[in-house]
Amino acid sequence: MTTKRPAFLMIPGIIAIAFLVIPLLALISDAPWSAFSGILSSPTALDALRLSLITSVVATIVATLVGAPLAWLLARDSLPGTRLIRALVIVPLLLPPVVSGVALLSAFGRRGLIGGAIYDATRWQFPFSTAGVVLAGTFVAMPFLVITLEGAFRSQDREIEEAAAVDGATPRMIFLRITLPLVLPALLAGITLTWARAIGEFGATITFAGNLEGTTQTMPLAVYTALESDRDSAVALSIMLLVVAVAILVSLRGYYLPTRTDRTTR
Amino acid sequence: MLARILPPVMAAVIAIAITAPHARADNRPNPYVRSIPASTITVSAAASLTDVFPVIAKAFTKRYPQLQVTFNFGSSNSLVEQIRAGAPVDILATADEASMWRATGANLTGTPILFARNTMAIATPRGNPAKITGLADLKNPTVTVAVCAPQVPCGRLAAELFAKNSLTVTPVTREVDVRSVVGKVIADQVDAGIVYSTDVKAFPNDLTGVSIPSTNNVVTNYPIATVNESRNAQAAKAFVAYVRYSSSAQRILRAWGFSTPW
Numbered sequence: 001m002t003t004k005r006p007a008f009l010m011i012p013g014i015i016a017i018a019f020l021v022i023p024l025l026a027l028i029s030d031a032p033w034s035a036f037s038g039i040l041s042s043p044t045a046l047d048a049l050r051l052s053l054i055t056s057v058v059a060t061i062v063a064t065l066v067g068a069p070l071a072w073l074l075a076r077d078s079l080p081g082t083r084l085i086r087a088l089v090i091v092p093l094l095l096p097p098v099v100s101g102v103a104l105l106s107a108f109g110r111r112g113l114i115g116g117a118i119y120d121a122t123r124w125q126f127p128f129s130t131a132g133v134v135l136a137g138t139f140v141a142m143p144f145l146v147i148t149l150e151g152a153f154r155s156q157d158r159e160i161e162e163a164a165a166v167d168g169a170t171p172r173m174i175f176l177r178i179t180l181p182l183v184l185p186a187l188l189a190g191i192t193l194t195w196a197r198a199i200g201e202f203g204a205t206i207t208f209a210g211n212l213e214g215t216t217q218t219m220p221l222a223v224y225t226a227l228e229s230d231r232d233s234a235v236a237l238s239i240m241l242l243v244v245a246v247a248i249l250v251s252l253r254g255y256y257l258p259t260r261t262d263r264t265t266r
Numbered sequence: 267m268l269a270r271i272l273p274p275v276m277a278a279v280i281a282i283a284i285t286a287p288h289a290r291a292d293n294r295p296n297p298y299v300r301s302i303p304a305s306t307i308t309v310s311a312a313a314s315l316t317d318v319f320p321v322i323a324k325a326f327t328k329r330y331p332q333l334q335v336t337f338n339f340g341s342s343n344s345l346v347e348q349i350r351a352g353a354p355v356d357i358l359a360t361a362d363e364a365s366m367w368r369a370t371g372a373n374l375t376g377t378p379i380l381f382a383r384n385t386m387a388i389a390t391p392r393g394n395p396a397k398i399t400g401l402a403d404l405k406n407p408t409v410t411v412a413v414c415a416p417q418v419p420c421g422r423l424a425a426e427l428f429a430k431n432s433l434t435v436t437p438v439t440r441e442v443d444v445r446s447v448v449g450k451v452i453a454d455q456v457d458a459g460i461v462y463s464t465d466v467k468a469f470p471n472d473l474t475g476v477s478i479p480s481t482n483n484v485v486t487n488y489p490i491a492t493v494n495e496s497r498n499a500q501a502a503k504a505f506v507a508y509v510r511y512s513s514s515a516q517r518i519l520r521a522w523g524f525s526t527p528w
Contacts, residue, residue, distance in 0.1 A: 105453065105455070109455055111453070111455075123408075125455075128438035210412070210438060210439030210440075210441070210450070211415065211439050211440055211442065212437070212439050216439070224442060226417075227347065228341055228343040228344055228417035228418055229343055229418075230417075231347065
C-alpha cells in the first residue's frame with residue numbers, strides 16, 4: 001500500500017514539523033551541560049520539581065474524581081441545560097491562564113466570594129499556599145478531562161449496559177464494571193492531558209498563588225524567576241520539564257497515541 | 267564618551283529650547299531639534315518607571331514632534347536579557363546600577379548616566395487594614411508580606427533593607443517585578459509589600475504608604491543609556507539627554523516622587 005503524498009500537503013506539513021521541533025532542539029543545544037547537575041541538584045530546582053509533581057498529581061486526581069462523573073452526566077444528557085453547562089465548563093480551557101488566576105482570586109482570594117468567608121473563619125487563605133497551586137492547576141486542567149471523557153462516553157455502545165441492567169445490575173455496578181472499563185483508553189488520555197496541563201500551569205498560578213520557593217514556586221515559575229538572573233539555570237530547568245513531558249508521552253504511547261493496530265480495528 | 271559630549275550639547279539645546287519654548291508655534295524651529303529624522307524610539311524601562319516615563323515622553327514629543335516613543339516595561343534584568351537576545355530597543359533605563367552594568371559590561375549600551383534616585387517604602391492596602399506602623403511590624407508572623415524576588419533590583423533592595431534593620435521577615439511571595447507586588451497589595455491579598463516610594467505615590471487612592479525613616483532606608487540610583495544596536499541613535503541620544511538634563515523631565519520625576527542622585 002503506497003500513500004500518495006501531494007506537494008501541497010507535504011510542504012506545509014514539513015514546515016509544521018520544523019516549526020514544532022526546531023525550538024525544542026535549540027533549547028537542548030543551549031544546555032549548559034557542564035553546570036547541569038549542579039543546577040538540577042540545587043535546592044531551588046529540587047523544591048520546584050517536588051512541588052510541581054505533587055501539585056500536578058493532586059490536581060489531576062481531584063479533576064478526575066469530580067470531572068469523570070461530570071463527563072458522564074453531560075454525555076447522557078442527565079442535566080438540565082447540558083449544552084450550556086458543557087460550554088461553561090470548557091471556558092477555562094479557552095481563557096488566558098492569567099485571567100483564570102484573576103477569576104480564582106475573585107472567588108477564593110482572602111477578599112473573595114468564598115475565600116473571604118474561609119479567611120474570616122479560619123485566618124487561612126488559598127493564595128500563597130500549596131493548596132492554591134493545586135486549585136489553579138485543577139481549574140485550568142479539568143476541562144481537558146471532561147471533554148476527552150465525554151466524547152468517549154457519548155460514542156459508547158449502550159447495549160452491554162442495557163443487557164446488564166436487564167440482568168439486575170445496579171447503576172453503580174454498571175458504571176464501575178462496564179462503562180468505565182470501556183472508556184479506559186480515553187480516561188487515560190484525558191488524565192495524561194490534564195496532568196500535562198497542570199504541570200505546565202504558569203499564569204493562573206503566579207497570579208493566584210504567588211511565587212515562593214518550596215511553597216508555590218513550581219517548575220514553570222522557577223524557570224521564569226531564573227530567567228531574571230541566570231539564563232543557564234532557566235534552560236536547565238526547562239530541559240528537565242521537557243524530559244518529563246517526553247517520558248510521559250513515551251510511557252503512555254500505547255494508550256494515548258493510536259498504534260497501527262488500533263487504527264485498523266477502529 | 268556620551269557622558270562627556272552630551273552635557274555641553276544638551277546645555278546648548280536646552281538653552282535654545284528655553285529661549286524658544288514654542289519653536290514650532292513660532293515657526294522658528296530650532297535647528298538641532300529639526301536635524302533628527304522622524305522615527306519611533308523604543309524605551310525599555312524598569313517597572314518602577316511605568317507611570318512617570320509616559321509623562322516624560324509626552325513632554326519630549328512636544329519638543330520633538332517628529333519623534334514617537336513606545337515603551338517596554340519589565341524587571342531590569344529581563345530588559346537586559348531581551349537586549350542581549352537582540353530586542354529592537356533604542357534606550358535602556360534600569361532601576362539599579364548593577365543591572366545596567368551587566369548591559370554596559372557586555373557592550374550592549376553606551377555609557378550610562380544616572381538620572382533619578384528612589385527609596386523604599388512599605389505599601390499597605392487602602393486604609394492600612396493590618397495597622398502596620400513600621401518595618402518592625404513586618405516580622406510578625408501573622409502579617410503577610412510580599413516582596414520582589416532577590417534576582418531583581420527591588421528584591422535586592424528589600425533584602426538590603428531588612429539586613430540594615432536586622433529584621434527577619436518571611437514573605438509569602440517573591441514576585442518577579444515591583445508592579446506585581448503593588449498589584450498584590452492593591453488587591454488586598456497581602457497586608458504589606460516592600461515597594462519603591464514612588465509606587466506608593468503613584469497610587470494615592472489604592473495604597474496607603476508607611477514611610478521608612480531615611481536613616482533606616484536604602485536608596486537606588488536609576489541609570490539610562492542608549493542601546494548600541496539602536497537604529498535611531500540620534501533620537502535615542504536626544505531622549506537620554508532630555509531625561510537627564512531637561513528641567514521639564516527632572517520636574518516630572520520629582521513630581522512622581524523621585525529624587526536626584528547628584
